[in-house]
Ligand SMILES: Nc1ncnc2c1ncn2[C@@H]1O[C@H](COP(=O)(O)OP(=O)(O)O)[C@@H](O)[C@H]1O
């Protein structure tokens with residue numbers, strides 16, 4: 137197969153047949169396009185006679201959610217496959233294995249994770265995942281420590297920064313997270329019931345100053361190789377396993393941005409319990425589970441990151457007493473701010489979340505949206521003063537009192 141074109145299901149089968157050592161030569165293969173994300177095609181190829189399968193993910197030259205009027209680089213397929221391979225080298229059990237990356241077709245062939253479910257769906261079904269916090273805390277600590285100036289050769293790190301320059305995907309984030317929600321942008325999709333609360337953001341200069349500071353961090357703070365879009369739709373899960381997918385937004389940025397993405401999406405589900413829980417007691421119980429998960433993710437991340445630093449840190453100046461504590465406090469403060477920014481954007485910006493949008497009861501949906509905005513703006517405004525993860529949990533609890 138030659139130059140770039142979007143594959144048909146039949147072409148996807150032929151492509152998969154050519155991946156070495158995967159399927160039985162000459163056997164029947166089936167293909168189904170299952171992409172439910174905002175950007176790409178995803179083909180699920182199976183060999184019914186053996187149960188073997190593979191996922192082929194192909195970038196389209198535009199953003200699928202908007203259409204051909206929003207052109208988008210195919211280089212994101214390279215970014216995604218290279219990020220997955222680095223993450224696999226650091227946390228082999230927490231990402232899908234990549235079998236093949238095809239530059240010309242902007243296509244990645246990877247391990248099929250269909251025995252897992254997308255975590256957003258799992259949370260909407262009220263499931264609990266006791267191992268998740270440990271898994272994702274370890275993922276965050278290892279992928280960020282070993283790609284940062286703390287944990288890798290600082291000259292090689294500069295080359296990594298170059299490898300993951302991702303201007304078009306970063307621009308999407310810069311606009312959809314750090315600009316459009318705070319003005320009357322065309323991309324916004326404002327729920328009419330909460331227009332008053334949304335307009336209040338546009339006029340809140342204290343809030344916009346903090347967003348400008350967080351935007352500056354996103355633009356300039358090349359701390360570690362981020363996943364870049366670590367929401368619960370980018371996490372596959374089952375009780376004993378967690379897999380992170382879809383790092384096409386990967387770039388060198390502030391560590392708190394990825395942690396904030398995880399927390400924001402747990403908090404969006406927390407807000408949406410207005411409609412998902414059947415009564416007040418189960419609502420409170422599930423919310424406690426979500427907040428407990430946030431606390432455990434942070435504690436795991438902090439413990440593992442500090443221990444990697446103590447064991448593998450090579451920079452002499454960074455061993456100065458007090459520096460590690462200062463660094464962790466900055467990461468915590470960034471985490472508050474990015475959790476807030478990533479919560480707000482999902483309420484009235486482009487690409488919202490099913491946790492809230494699938495609520496059928498209009499009053500519950502409106503309450504959920506207002507709670508999410510209150511949590512998000514509260515975290516953004518407080519972020520530069522934060523000293524402990526408890527304060528984040530308090531801001532969430534106060535929003536539902
Ligand atoms: N490795 C995989 N195994 C099984 N299904 C997958 C895999 N990767 C993606 N999918 C399916 O395709 C969907 C879209 O994939 P995703 O990587 O999130 O695409 P996008 O970048 O367009 O958001 C996922 O929600 C999931 O249902």
Ligand SMILES: CSC[C@H]1O[C@H](OP(=O)(O)O)[C@H](O)[C@@H]1O
Pocket residue numbers: 173174175199201202308309312365369370382486487
């Ligand atoms: C125009 S892209 C909108 C939105 O979609 C991405 O999510 P995903 O690829 O997981 O569907 C990302 O969050 C972008 O901000």
